[in-house]
Amino acid sequence: MTATATAQTYLRTPTATDDALSARFRSVFDEISAGNVERERQRTFPHEQVEWLKGAGLGRVRIPVEFGGFGASLQQTFALLADLAEADANVAHIWRNHLAFVEDRLNATAGPANDRWISRFLDGEFVGGGWTEANNGTFASLKSTVRRDGDGWVVNGAKFYATGSLYADWLDVLGKDDDGTPLTALVRRADPGVELVDDWTGFGQRTTASGTANYRDVPAADGDVFPATDRFVYQGHFYQTAMLSVLTGVTRAVLRDGTAAIRARGRNYPAALDPTPALDPQLLQIVGQLSAYAFSAGAALDRSSRTLDRVAEAHAAGDRDLPGERVLTAEVATAQAQLVIIDAALRATTEVFDALGASGVSDNLLLDRHWRNARTLSSHNPRVYKARILGDWIVNDKDPVPNLAALGRGGQGD
Structure with a gap:
């Protein structure tokens, strides 16, 4: 699965066809559409529907075939997301953070730590998160921290607009280290110190789990922390x-x-x-x-x-x-x-x-x-x-x- 020495990233020329992608996902989208109105009426969170999409492989759609994915282009990926949104706009929006983090790791330099991330994606592990500071904080005044702690890191802070967090295995958190350098940390949702609060009060996108995420002394491993400025340029x-x-x-x-x-x-x-x-x-x-x-x-x-x-x-x-x-x-x-x-x-x-x-x-x-x-x-x-x-x-x-x-x-x- 490791990228070749001549290729510095996991990106490859897309190979997927529109027909093959439609054949894989169309029936799942149709199933999701069938219950859309009732989920909206009852504010039922679509955990089952997200699992269907994980099983169908939506989370690895952009990963090249040689690494175990489907080799879709960005144009094809966003077209699929629009098709999913036609079925259920909430479910489609839930996938935004995950697909973005997959794209980030595909753009990252190949190596053991990122090989592990590709493996996690192939295993269906899902990334949610939220960079936006709670309590009206801004990116320029980040209070969330990602600090060294022995051989690893520890994350503290509070975020809002944590879209997809309640469906996630991993949470993408932005904070500063002791020198003020912005860092990205991926933490396990199930770890002690992670608190997810369903307090999204918006009148739309009501089941996207876009509420508050609190982090109190949450551990992060070395391979899961990197400078925020290294994130992919687009x-x-x-x-x-x-x-x-x-x-x-x-x-x-x-x-x-x-x-x-x-x-x-x-x-x-x-x-x-x-x-x-x-x-x-x-x-x-x-x-x-x-x-x-x-x-x-x-x-x-x-x-x-x-x-x-x-x-x-x-x-x-x-x-x-x-x-x-x-x-x-x-x-x-x-x-x-x-x-x-x-x-x-x-x-x-x-x-x-x-x-x-x-x-x-x-x-x-x-x-x-x-x-x-x-x-x-x-x-x-x-x-x-x-x-x-x-x-x-x-x-x-x-x-x-x-x-x-x-x-x-x-x-x-x-």
Whole structure:
């Protein structure tokens, strides 16, 4: 399983086909979709559904075939995540931290410690976490610590937005050592001193376990601690694109559920152009517009995720010049995709109700979950700044890429 001496990372040219990936995961996604509404209604945590995906191998989808994975590209990985989000936006979002950490280890220098991580992924071990400081702390004022303790390390601190933590075997924690150097520590969820609190109060993404994680003298081994600045250069773009994948899936789910609802609708308003809702041209126009929102979201996701494959390709080849240029392209594409996909998701999740009348707000349909999920996801990394940054780059050549070495770059958003 160890990478060859000539290849410094575990990255390889993707080999998976879309058909093979669909054949492996489609039936699992369909099973997950079947219970989506009831889980949302009861706020039932999808532990079983996450286990199904572990068993199907979603956690190793990006690992090259020669190391035991499926060899998917980033474009294929994010397309799968969008398909999963169409089935259940909560379940898809739960996988964001795990897939990002797998990508980080694929980019890392090959060696015994990282070989162990590849083995853990192949065994189905799952990574959750949260970098964001609790109690309104910021990356610039980290209070969480990762300090030397004999032959190992000890972790203390409190985090929020710990997405996926309740489903995890490992937790990805950011803290500072005694010299103020930011470090990443992976700790076992089952270790003493780890406390996970289900206190996420958001009106959307309600079963993602995005609440508080407390760490009190939690041990971490040498091979599981490394400088935070060593994380892969497109990590921020990966986290953002994962969120955009979920929003793309939500937009498709709105089209699916809105279409089913209008077909089932029995009567129409007196002002309607046809007494049968499914034949009313104005209502059909709304559904057609929903399909355009889903199309634009999917196209933007596809285009932006391909730019990340280009960054990974340059890194795998050991090219010292191309990654910077390609990171710039990815930064622009990810920001543009964010503007397109968020707009599409919020419009679709609102306008669907224009085609359905009062029956569309029934708790039986629970269509409001789509808007709540879209609004919550869209709030993680506010789009309000993106158009300005893009305009400043286009007009004034202002570099849109933040300092990649800055603390927090590549965290769970931008």
